[in-house]
Amino acid sequence: MECKPTIEDVARLAKVSIATVSRVINNQGGVRKATEERIVNAINELGYIRSAVARSMKRKETHTIGIIVPDIKNPFFPLVVSGIEQKAREKGYYTILSSTNESPMVEEEIVKIFIERGVDGVIITTANEAGDHIKLLHDQGIPIVAVDRAIKNFEVDTVLVDNVNGSYQAVQHLILQGHKKIAIICGPQNTTPGHERFLGYKKALEEYNIPFDESMVIQGDFMEGSGYHAAQELFDLETRPTAIFSSNNLMTIGCVKALIDLDWKLGEEVSFIGFDDVEIATFIKPKLSVVSRPMNTLGEIAVQLLYERMNVKENLPKRQYLLSPELKIRESCQLSKKKI
Amino acid sequence: MECKPTIEDVARLAKVSIATVSRVINNQGGVRKATEERIVNAINELGYIRSAVARSMKRKETHTIGIIVPDIKNPFFPLVVSGIEQKAREKGYYTILSSTNESPMVEEEIVKIFIERGVDGVIITTANEAGDHIKLLHDQGIPIVAVDRAIKNFEVDTVLVDNVNGSYQAVQHLILQGHKKIAIICGPQNTTPGHERFLGYKKALEEYNIPFDESMVIQGDFMEGSGYHAAQELFDLETRPTAIFSSNNLMTIGCVKALIDLDWKLGEEVSFIGFDDVEIATFIKPKLSVVSRPMNTLGEIAVQLLYERMNVKENLPKRQYLLSPELKIRESCQLSKKKI
DNA sequence: ATATAAAATCTAAACGTTTACATTTTTAAT
DNA sequence: ATTAAAAATGTAAACGTTTAGATTTTATAT
Numbered sequence: 164m165e166c167k168p169t170i171e172d173v174a175r176l177a178k179v180s181i182a183t184v185s186r187v188i189n190n191q192g193g194v195r196k197a198t199e200e201r202i203v204n205a206i207n208e209l210g211y212i213r214s215a216v217a218r219s220m221k222r223k224e225t226h227t228i229g230i231i232v233p234d235i236k237n238p239f240f241p242l243v244v245s246g247i248e249q250k251a252r253e254k255g256y257y258t259i260l261s262s263t264n265e266s267p268m269v270e271e272e273i274v275k276i277f278i279e280r281g282v283d284g285v286i287i288t289t290a291n292e293a294g295d296h297i298k299l300l301h302d303q304g305i306p307i308v309a310v311d312r313a314i315k316n317f318e319v320d321t322v323l324v325d326n327v328n329g330s331y332q333a334v335q336h337l338i339l340q341g342h343k344k345i346a347i348i349c350g351p352q353n354t355t356p357g358h359e360r361f362l363g364y365k366k367a368l369e370e371y372n373i374p375f376d377e378s379m380v381i382q383g384d385f386m387e388g389s390g391y392h393a394a395q396e397l398f399d400l401e402t403r404p405t406a407i408f409s410s411n412n413l414m415t416i417g418c419v420k421a422l423i424d425l426d427w428k429l430g431e432e433v434s435f436i437g438f439d440d441v442e443i444a445t446f447i448k449p450k451l452s453v454v455s456r457p458m459n460t461l462g463e464i465a466v467q468l469l470y471e472r473m474n475v476k477e478n479l480p481k482r483q484y485l486l487s488p489e490l491k492i493r494e495s496c497q498l499s500k501k502k503i
Numbered sequence: 504m505e506c507k508p509t510i511e512d513v514a515r516l517a518k519v520s521i522a523t524v525s526r527v528i529n530n531q532g533g534v535r536k537a538t539e540e541r542i543v544n545a546i547n548e549l550g551y552i553r554s555a556v557a558r559s560m561k562r563k564e565t566h567t568i569g570i571i572v573p574d575i576k577n578p579f580f581p582l583v584v585s586g587i588e589q590k591a592r593e594k595g596y597y598t599i600l601s602s603t604n605e606s607p608m609v610e611e612e613i614v615k616i617f618i619e620r621g622v623d624g625v626i627i628t629t630a631n632e633a634g635d636h637i638k639l640l641h642d643q644g645i646p647i648v649a650v651d652r653a654i655k656n657f658e659v660d661t662v663l664v665d666n667v668n669g670s671y672q673a674v675q676h677l678i679l680q681g682h683k684k685i686a687i688i689c690g691p692q693n694t695t696p697g698h699e700r701f702l703g704y705k706k707a708l709e710e711y712n713i714p715f716d717e718s719m720v721i722q723g724d725f726m727e728g729s730g731y732h733a734a735q736e737l738f739d740l741e742t743r744p745t746a747i748f749s750s751n752n753l754m755t756i757g758c759v760k761a762l763i764d765l766d767w768k769l770g771e772e773v774s775f776i777g778f779d780d781v782e783i784a785t786f787i788k789p790k791l792s793v794v795s796r797p798m799n800t801l802g803e804i805a806v807q808l809l810y811e812r813m814n815v816k817e818n819l820p821k822r823q824y825l826l827s828p829e830l831k832i833r834e835s836c837q838l839s840k841k842k843i
Numbered sequence: 844a845t846a847t848a849a850a851a852t853c854t855a856a857a858c859g860t861t862t863a864c865a866t867t868t869t870t871a872a873t
Numbered sequence: 874a875t876t877a878a879a880a881a882t883g884t885a886a887a888c889g890t891t892t893a894g895a896t897t898t899t900a901t902a903t
Contacts, residue, residue: 217859557889
């Protein structure tokens with residue numbers, strides 16, 4: 164309706180100067196009890212709410228964290244974001260979120276707008292790990308924390324999941340069940356997660372002296388469709404794999420859909436482990452075994468790192484967290500029929 | 504690093520006044536070609552980025568939309584939010600998101616902070632439909648759009664899904680397949696969606712002269728656990744229902760889990776339709792029939808309404824959208840065995 | 844060349860805070 | 874009662890924009 168009351172209105176009503184009002188709304192102390200009371204009353208009477216904009220103007224900080232994710236529709240991210248949001252709010256920060264659709268160009272544009280808006284820090288899962296397109300942030304001295312995907316061309320705090328270890332564990336498990344022909348549905352090899360999960364796969368094979376077979380490696384793009392096609396391809400092979408490892412959640416979904424459509428019996432004819440838990444995992448029969456990442460924790464640690472970086476003046480060294488994923492054994496991997 | 508360049512630095516370098524610089528960064532025209540060029544060069548040279556904070560200060564608008572949802576982990580909301588976010592960005596607005604965990608108190612607190620931050624508008628799915636706790640927004644003249652849940656105690660634009668119609672269609676479908684003993688797992692009756700979906704159920708029964716049977720009504724709370732228990736309860740009944748209608752996605756998940764655990768054969772012994780599509784719907788055999796809501800559209804329309812409200816000075820009348828859900832017939836409802 | 848209108852540019856005041864510093868009031872010590 | 878020290882309060886200048894309105898420059902008509 165009418166103009167919102169300002170600190171000045173409060174001051175006038177309480178018959179003090181704005182400085183004193185400012186002191187009480189910021190709990191800085193040094194105000195006589197009686198005066199404070201008068202001010203508080205004035206505030207209530209007027210329904211005064213201080214302007215964060217004006218405050219940011221003076222303080223040069225917005226208490227806002229920018230979040231950039233590549234695809235908010237991927238169920239992985241809402242969980243990370245939820246962790247971030249909650250932890251941030253605890254610490255008095257709010258978040259502004261944008262999804263880039265995996266486009267570095269959109270990302271660059273968003274970075275620009277975040278800077279305009281004066282975010283105090285950014286948590287990002289970048290669409291391009293080189294990171295040159297977001298150098299601007301770094302140049303402005305805005306703290307950055309990279310989540311789930313590293314940034315190559317300059318130093319930032321990073322919180323990653325141990326992808327190599329995660330897929331190693333999964334494949335190891337399959338090997339120990341007697342599988343020899345283990346297929347992998349890969350993610351893009353120019354992304355850290357895609358590459359590292361492939362590395363873990365190879366490492367497990369090597370360690371157990373299973374010969375590496377090119378035909379067991381299908382390239383996917385982390386999207387559902389590619390998981391579906393990959394399964395088809397594997398099904399059409401002369402010698403089919405007895406187990407499949409899928410490198411991410413969406414491809415897992417695609418793959419499982421294909422298995423159903425192909426009537427390729429999950430757990431019986433082909434064992435399966437997927438990277439990342441998915442909602443469907445416990446619905447289908449047999450229940451899917453998965454490598455599960457602590458997404459909430461991922462977000463929380465990101466906030467913690469960012470918080471320190473935003474509030475500590477001294478030059479902190481670059482920090483890198485590596486969270487361990489957890490192998491959740493359910494029912495989708497059985498002992499291989501061909502026992503040795 | 505060093506202090507960011509301001510409009511003043513640009514002006515100095517381009518040898519003009521700040522007013523002229525302001526004109527060019529806002530494309531207001533009325534600037535000589537040569538001057539503009541000089542200014543643009545200066546901007547690039549300095550890497551100047553205008554401060555949105557200072558701008559908001561003067562303009563008294565932040566181009567920020569606050570979003571309040573009760574539970575960001577419910578897969579329904581990320582989809583709505585995604586629709587909002589995208590449409591908002593198109594229109595030059597950014598969003599700040601908070602999840603309340605269904606707590607009106609948290610909601611009230613968030614509202615306060617949103618006001619502090621000067622959001623231009625709010626899109627909300629409230630935790631308490633009375634809405635008294637968010638009256639503050641209304642008092643400040645901040646436009647509000649209610650999504651999915653109405654607000655009772657004052658007038659706001661609203662975009663809802665036709666719940667009555669949605670559940671009516673679902674139950675009608677079951678009836679037409681010959682079912683007589685149709686159970687409903689209800690949501691909380693003090694929420695609009697919970698109540699309306701129950702209404703649709705009753706309406707269908709009445710219209711087809713099926714006697715209303717109290718034992719077929721189980722109260723749930725829209726959470727997974729209650730869906731699970733509801734199914735158990737129904738299973739334990741002397742005369743079990745031949746069909747179940749679940750009032751939301753989470754309860755659907757719980758219910759289906761129970762059916763599996765109870766070995767109560769979905770589609771054969773008991774037909775099923777759920778309100779809201781769920782990821783698992785097309786995975787389990789038989790595939791789940793559902794009432795599907797257009798969540799992306801829900802978000803987009805909300806932004807459209809809010810946008811108009813924010814930018815039109817005249818008093819717009821209260822507007823109310825009612826989106827029709829769509830019944831997606833898949834495989835989980837079969838003709839009732841007991842034909843008449 | 845001059846007068847006038849139009850276009851470009853500038854000046855300065857806001858916007859609502861915070862904060863260093865100055866001033867006044869209170870308290871405590873004599 | 875006087876004075877010094879401490880505490881409370883006030884003054885005024887930022888912060889980086891936008892924007893009326895004033896002023897200067899340029900273009901146009903005579």
